[in-house]
Amino acid sequence: MSVQDVIVIGAGAAGLMAAGQAASAGAKVLLLEKKEKPGRKIAISGKGRCNLTNAENVSDFIHNYPGNGRFLNGILREFDNVRLREFFSHYGVESKVERGGRVFPVSDDAEAVVHALLQFIDEVGVELKTNQTVEEILTKEGQVAGVKLTNNSIIKAESIIVCTGGSSYPGTGSTGDGYRFAKELGHHLISPRASLVPLKTAEKWVSEVQGLSLRNVEASLWYSGKKQRTEFGEMLFTHFGVSGPIILTLSRWAGEALQQGEKVELHINLKPALTSEQLDLRLQRDFQKFSNKQFKNALDELLPQSLIPVIIQLSQIPPDRVIHQVTREERKHLVQILQGLKLTVLGTLPIASAIVTAGGVDVKEINPKTLASKLFPGLYWAGEVVDVDGVTGGYNLQAAFAMGYRAGRAAAEYVRAGV
Ligand SMILES: Cc1cc2nc3c(=O)[nH]c(=O)nc-3n(C[C@H](O)[C@H](O)[C@H](O)COP(=O)(O)OP(=O)(O)OC[C@H]3O[C@@H](n4cnc5c(N)ncnc54)[C@H](O)[C@@H]3O)c2cc1C
Structure with a gap:
């Protein structure tokens, strides 16, 4: 049985960023992905071109999140659109601005964004395991203890970041598992519903x-x-x-x-x-x-x-x-x-056909500075699984990346503090 500092569940936009950031900050990180390939939703985003953020001034950003924009304010300012574009540029993905401030890779290739993230996590030493479905989040004495996979194996960890996405486009792997974890752990859920549909x-x-x-x-x-x-x-x-x-x-x-x-x-x-x-x-x-x-x-x-x-x-x-x-x-x-x-x-149209899922884990039970659960020390939530959603124009990916950034950093600090 292996023991990790941080387990990240789900290798989508939030999970890849969270895992890489936690590892950059010195944590031993395992990233578990249920699909064979990571980043499947990124790969189909923006009609295969990936509208990765918006070039609008960051102070105007929160108005574009009808779902809890204010909760995201600090997080979006920390890892804003400028930093995000610099990050991808560092990994070879130069970006361009189109109508309405929409930012796309110059190559118009969403797969290039996935590759950049994979290069990042590889460089900082994240262990990525695909075809691994987390069945349950384990707790012990009021703290997270690890995860149980569908093959019944158990992996222990000091900290867990849930980045399982919403429940739209389930073929990409986001089938609402995080909502189930939330309920099982006693987190309140704002009922998931279709948005951008x-x-x-x-x-x-x-x-x-x-x-x-x-x-x-x-x-x-x-x-x-x-x-x-x-x-x-x-x-x-x-x-x-x-x-x-x-x-x-x-x-x-x-x-x-x-x-x-x-x-x-x-x-x-x-x-x-x-x-x-x-x-x-x-x-x-x-x-x-x-x-x-x-x-x-x-x-x-x-x-x-x-x-x-x-x-x-x-x-x-x-x-x-x-x-x-x-x-x-x-x-x-x-x-x-x-x-x-x-x-x-x-x-x-049904939630499965929606670009994003509105609703999700109630932000009242998540610390907006760290994305830590207010119920379980060591537990973090990032990305679409949380009750946040943006309009079209690159806002949803920007939120997922920025939340991944924050949760990854915070989880590594939590582990380092040796709580
Ligand atoms: C067709 C389409 C086009 C889009 N285009 C854009 C766009 O151009 N710009 C934009 O900003 N937004 C766009 N979006 C929205 C954006 O892609 C999402 O909001 C964003 O990807 C959410 O990231 P996430 O990491 O939270 O979740 P996801 O990207 O959904 O990743 C979740 C990951 O968790 C994994 N997972 C789930 N459950 C488990 C489990 N139990 N165990 C292990 N792994 C698990 C999944 O397989 C998946 O890989 C688009 C969405 C769709 C559907």
């Missing part, structure tokens, strides 16, 4: 425009009789509803509102740069130009082709109506549709 909508016409991607549009989420949130950017129609960055961002609140029994709607403004008066003037100009055309042939300059039949149907203006016969009221109604295309939200 496509939305299912009721309207049949959506499937007719599946594949259509819209840029520079505004989507607003409506419930409790008022507009709750608005996002500007890119969205996509699918066979079941809507997806794309602005929808994923709104999904967290849509899901919560639906859980609370609210009737949830999305209103899409296809022309957000114009006021309704300006759009009406634009329509008047177009209608003058095409005054002898049929309505169905007069929208080509205004809308993507596949959306035209949908808008015509919703406007209730007969498609064959000659433009100069379209009434002022009909035109005004058209303006309303173009700036408030309504979709009824039926639900989110």
Whole structure:
């Protein structure tokens, strides 16, 4: 039976960083990963390009974590986006900034990020064991004592860092095991739910425009009789509803509102740069130009082709109506549709299809300075297993890396202090 200073459970973003940092700080570290290969979620992140952080000023960072941003404040400042980019640069992964401050490897290769982390842990002497599933965290006299694997072997350790991720994309290994460990140890769990997830909508016409991607549009989420949130950017129609960055961002609140029994709607403004008066003037100009055309042939300059039949149907203006016969009221109604295309939200896709899992181990029971459990000395939580979640743009990986950094350092200090 081997005895370790620190056992890290899960070789994802948080676990690889935590293990490397604990070892850099002098601890004897064993990193246990249930899958055959480490870092599988990193490898598919950012559509295989890995949006590893965001270039935004770190003081603006916490606003991008609807799930407990304030809890992360100190941690994100310690291992911020600048340090993170320097870290990867040191291991040969230079990065570049794209639209919205999104940071990607210059190589556009997520595997390069995994390789960098593997090089790091190797260099500092972490022992990595794959195909090893932790079944249980063992405790003795109120302290962590080690882990039991599914093959029944027991490994003793002074400190344990749980980095098992959430429960989305379970094929990458994150199947919610950390939530079970938390419950077994008496930690409270904020119920895990899907975030950054496509939305299912009721309207049949959506499937007719599946594949259509819209840029520079505004989507607003409506419930409790008022507009709750608005996002500007890119969205996509699918066979079941809507997806794309602005929808994923709104999904967290849509899901919560639906859980609370609210009737949830999305209103899409296809022309957000114009006021309704300006759009009406634009329509008047177009209608003058095409005054002898049929309505169905007069929208080509205004809308993507596949959306035209949908808008015509919703406007209730007969498609064959000659433009100069379209009434002022009909035109005004058209303006309303173009700036408030309504979709009824039926639900989110399941948690398995979500980019991140919101909810997780309650931050009230975790020390924000060290990520130590307030219940068991020697126990640390890092990454998506904790009740933190960010919007799209590199925030979730930045949080996982920064939490891994802090927990790794803190666990090594705990061991060194010889408690
Ligand atoms: C498709 C997709 C794209 C994404 N793109 C981005 C992006 O571009 N930018 C961004 O910031 N975020 C992105 N995210 C989110 C981001 O990848 C995660 O938030 C982040 O990887 C979480 O890191 P983690 O280390 O906490 O967990 P994970 O990366 O999920 O790692 C957990 C690890 O623990 C292992 N494990 C679990 N249970 C056990 C056990 N019992 N024993 C041993 N090992 C175990 C798992 O196998 C896994 O390797 C994306 C997510 C998805 C699904």
